[in-house]
Amino acid sequence: MPVYCITGTNRGLGLEFVRQLAADADTTIIAGTRSLDGDLSDLRAISGPAKIHILACDTSDPESVRRFASEAKSILGAANLQVDFLLNNAGIRVNVIGPAKTVEFLNAESLLSANVRIVNFTSGLASMSESLGAEGNTFRQCCTYSISKAGLNMLAVHQSGDLRKKAGLTGAVVIVVDPGWVRTRMGGPNAVLEPHQSIAGVLNVVHGLTDKDNGSFYLYDGTQKPW
Structure with missing residues (x-):
């Protein structure tokens, strides 16, 4: 019975996560x-057998x-569940403090499983190697x-070590993912995905x-x- 915790689900990529995950009846x-x-009309309109709980979470606050x-x-404690997958998707306004506090407070509530998978959504523009080496500096x-x-x-690099060594989540895996250039309100109509x-x-x-994927x-x- 996997549990997914996703931020920024009212539109864009977060909304699409809920759409795709809602098809599994065992999923919370x-x-x-x-x-x-x-x-929240699009979010509330998602149908599927998964158990979906919509909660307020302003990651800038x-x-x-x-x-x-x-x-x-x-919600989860009543069912003796923990978060297996944390997808830190929200972050247009606060790209660092939001994911940092989300992990901190969920961990303080003992909600992160020992083998939690944490995904922080980044961008190819954050790659220093590509920014320095791209011909014509097109990534800069x-x-x-x-x-x-x-x-x-x-932040993800530190989380990848701290959650294991300081929080005792010995199987935790933390990564960053570039979702690509996507046709959302942020990505615009010219995006390729x-x-x-x-x-x-x-x-x-x-x-x-x-x-081995940690970090x-x-x-x-x-x-x-x-990087």
Whole structure:
């Protein structure tokens, strides 16, 4: 009975995660969204046998994340469940502190399983090797965004060690994934991937993770990317 915790599920890639995972009756989904007062019609319209719990989680507000973790504890604790897959998808405004606090507060509630898979969503623009080496510096763009995503990459490197050594989650695997250039509101109409293509690829990567992948950087299609 796998449990998925996903942030930023009201639209875009987070919404597509819920759509694809909802088809499995054994699955429980904790779907975080910035506000319960926003337009959640697409999220609420998802049909499938999975158990979907929609909770408020504004990743730019640590207190909102703390409440999210507490509410998730009430839901999962009653069924003696823990989070097997944490997908830190939300992050347009706060790319580092959001995923950091989400992991911190879920762990404080003892909600992360000993073999949890944590995926932080990054960008190819955060690859220093590609930014330095690309011909014509075509990857050296979107300065503020790329810097924040590079910070997220370093967060994942620390999480990959800290969760095992300090939190006692000995089988935890933490990675960053570049979902590719996707046709979402953020990616725009000229992007090369549809959401279902990107997310299907990411789920293949996530479900195939092994111990040796801890601290890795992947593209949605399973290609390992340079830091």
